[in-house]
Amino acid sequence: MSDSEAALARTVLIYGPLSRRDLGVKLGLSPASLTRLAKPLVERGLLVELEEVADGTVGRPSRPLDIAPNLGSFVGVKITGDLVIAVATDIRAEQIAAGEWPIADTSPEAVLALVDRAVRGLDVPNLVAVGVSLGGVVHDGVAVRASFLEWDDVDVATDLGARLGVPVSVENDVVALAEAERWFGAGRGLSGFAVITIGAGVGYGLVVDNEVIRTPDATAGTGAHIPLDPFGPICSEGHRGCAQALLTSGSITAQASAALARPVGYDEILRLAEDGHPAVSAIVGSAADALGRLIALATNLSLQSTVVLSGEGVSLLTIVHDRVLAAAAAGRDPHANPIDLIVDGSGFRAWARGAAAVAIQSTMDRMRSRRQ
Structure with a gap:
């Protein structure tokens, strides 16, 4: 995807379904520009047109755009000092399955093996990517410092990516929670x-x-x-x-x-x-x-x-x-x-869904990078 196509897809993903009029307002695009931009995304199956609805304006009814529902599954994982919480979602970060696994050994090898089992245990079809969130300093997929686990410089993304065979995104847990609140939560x-x-x-x-x-x-x-x-x-x-x-x-x-x-x-x-x-x-x-x-x-x-x-x-x-x-x-x-x-008293599953949201957005970023 181009940058403009990625911005359109991401807006529909987070706020959709949206009429072309509402999309144009959010993105600052004319109806003609928006139609031209959306056409290849619809043809490639990333976006779908819904049934016509009246949007209160003069003229023919609008056909809202939505993200295609069949674009695979994602898993978000929240790691605490004593639990692995995993939530499987669709591309809209809507929960499909969830579970919790107690941590008996906080060593990186043991915890990442447990995350691997947790993701596989959810048994979701067509897994596209995994997001992991944990408390601490995180940069480029590496847990530079995770004090609750007593980790230093653990390359979580590379290790789990090799175990699971899909891209893995790693984020600080509060940043992931902010994504969750912005996308589908209290914010x-x-x-x-x-x-x-x-x-x-x-x-x-x-x-x-x-x-x-x-x-x-x-x-x-x-x-x-x-x-x-x-x-x-x-x-x-x-x-x-x-x-x-x-x-x-x-x-x-x-x-x-x-x-x-x-x-x-x-x-x-x-x-x-x-x-x-x-x-x-x-x-x-x-x-x-x-x-x-x-x-x-x-x-x-x-x-x-x-x-x-x-x-x-x-x-x-x-x-x-x-x-x-x-x-x-x-x-x-x-x-x-x-x-x-x-x-927000919804608990750690919302934090895990936030990690899934990070994985979904990272997937869209990779699609844009391949185009470039």
């Missing part, structure tokens, strides 16, 4: 928003002008070390009162366990806070204030007023939702748009 239809994740780690992603921001630092986890409280606890990197020190489930459970002089889990902490336990309520309240400040900083610096909050730690919001919003509003200029906080 669908929005031109821009920030993504914040809380749980085992703290992540930050950004969508601007319908594009997920990808820079070398986008995978480095810099959002985890934004300072939020000069008197807060110290994180593993020695930063006092940063997002990681205040908002990760590990930090919250460590603080509560020390206060109670016994081991305590995250869910129990939330129950104790809801019951008004003084020490635990203070810890959870500090986390709520810190999260509100982080949300305010994300909106102020990104110039986006919508924040999608996700991750396995979002159950915190069931206890302190109003306090988080109050802290966020306190850090926002009164003339700025109100913050629209969207909580």
Whole structure:
């Protein structure tokens, strides 16, 4: 595909089916130019014309364009510190099958062999490509640093590509989640928003002008070390009162366990806070204030007023939702748009679908490269 054809196909893929009129508006093309551009994609079977529908304009009914449904299957994989979550999708990133596999051995060889088994275990027809997402620094298919797995410089794409016999794309998990939210999740239809994740780690992603921001630092986890409280606890990197020190489930459970002089889990902490336990309520309240400040900083610096909050730690919001919003509003200029906080509690399968979305888009990029 040419660059123009790829832009058309990608727009239909993410936002379709779309009338030619709507496509022309999105791409800034005249009806004649759009028809000329779409014709070879329809002839080659990448796009299909649907039944005529009235689009409210004068003239003959429009025949919307959609991506062809029979273009193969894709698998997205999310790797955590203890699970492999795999989701098979069609070309529209609609789920076909899914499963979870526990990780017993975090060595690269063992985990990648498990991913191989997971993908094959879904047994989808006509597998075209696989996408993998994991927490850490990722560049060109290599997990440069994945702290939850204790990996350094693991060439995930080459290894899995050789095992599976299909192209493999590798992405930072928060970047992949931002793709998921933009394409089919809470951010669908929005031109821009920030993504914040809380749980085992703290992540930050950004969508601007319908594009997920990808820079070398986008995978480095810099959002985890934004300072939020000069008197807060110290994180593993020695930063006092940063997002990681205040908002990760590990930090919250460590603080509560020390206060109670016994081991305590995250869910129990939330129950104790809801019951008004003084020490635990203070810890959870500090986390709520810190999260509100982080949300305010994300909106102020990104110039986006919508924040999608996700991750396995979002159950915190069931206890302190109003306090988080109050802290966020306190850090926002009164003339700025109100913050629209969207909580996505759909779990890690959405992250895996995001990895599938990355694989689908990488496939389209390869089609364009072959044309060039």
